[in-house]
Amino acid sequence: KNQVEQSPQSLIILERKNCTLQCNYTVSPFSNLRWYKQDTGRGPVSLTIMTFSENTKSNGRYTATLDADTKQSSLHITASQLSDSASYICVVSEGDYKLSFGAGTTVTVRA
Amino acid sequence: DVKVTQSSRYLVKRTGEKVFLECVQDMDHENMFWYRQDPGLGLRLIYFSYDVKMKEKGDIPEGYSVSREKKERFSLILESASTNQTSMYLCASSGARARDYQETQYFGPGTRLLVL
Numbered sequence: 001k002n003q004v005e006q007s008p009q010s011l012i013i014l015e016r017k018n019c020t021l022q023c024n025y026t027v028s029p030f031s032n033l034r035w036y037k038q039d040t041g042r043g044p045v046s047l048t049i050m051t052f053s054e055n056t057k058s059n060g061r062y063t064a065t066l067d068a069d070t071k072q073s074s075l076h077i078t079a080s081q082l083s084d085s086a087s088y089i090c091v092v093s094e095g096d097y098k099l100s101f102g103a104g105t106t107v108t109v110r111a
Numbered sequence: 112d113v114k115v116t117q118s119s120r121y122l123v124k125r126t127g128e129k130v131f132l133e134c135v136q137d138m139d140h141e142n143m144f145w146y147r148q149d150p151g152l153g154l155r156l157i158y159f160s161y162d163v164k165m166k167e168k169g170d171i172p173e174g175y176s177v178s179r180e181k182k183e184r185f186s187l188i189l190e191s192a193s194t195n196q197t198s199m200y201l202c203a204s205s206g207a208r209a210r211d212y213q214e215t216q217y218f219g220p221g222t223r224l225l226v227l
Contacts, residue, residue, distance in 0.1 A: 004153060034215070041120075041220070041221070042220050042221070043115070043201050043202075043203070043218030043219050043220050043221050044154075044201075044218050045218070046215045046216075046217075049215065089153070089154075098156075099154075099156070099216070100153070101153030101154040101155075102153050103151055103152055103153050104153070
């Protein structure tokens with residue numbers, strides 16, 4: 001069973017609207033959590049990274065939150081643009097080489 | 112900027128063929144990784160290497176082998192391709208220090224392999 005579950009699987013939003021993606025994990029021990037953006041036909045690119053002691057991290061219009069107690073993270077996209085259309089992947093690290101990847105949320109932004 | 116390149120974007124092979132996928136990184140990273148990505152599943156680690164000529168199995172090494180003869184190059188080999196190896200293959204590199212896995216992984220563009 002995947003230790004990182006993301007929801008929704010996909011969503012469609014209108015340009016300039018906001019959206020929030022969810023990530024729940026059971027990975028333990030926990031070292032850090034990353035959100036990656038993967039454009040179609042490309043490899044994933046890191047957006048944010050948070051360690052156990054951090055509960056929010058921003059990168060432009062992307063804001064990630066982390067609740068290490070409930071093992072939940074979210075990625076909020078503000079004022080979406082067409083270029084935000086991509087798959088967003090939650091990745092949890094146990095501290096060694098082992099990364100646990102979520103299946104991703106596919107976001108489609110429409111004009 | 113970190114650059115990770117993969118030798119092919121698309122490959123079509125026949126069952127039983129030997130397949131080589133090559134990955135090159137230009138950041139002097141010690142660690143390199145091969146993943147496969149399938150719809151509805153997260154990326155799954157096939158093999159990784161933390162130094163030249165060193166390799167370790169990931170979660171799904173069966174049917175694959177790897178080679179790291181030079182620091183910048185990490186090859187994935189399918190000795191006898193099968194249809195269930197049809198997938199997107201992603202290479203990544205990280206870390207200025209061997210086994211420093213806390214460093215962000217930088218991914219290549221991926222190779223989409225179709226085995227007929």
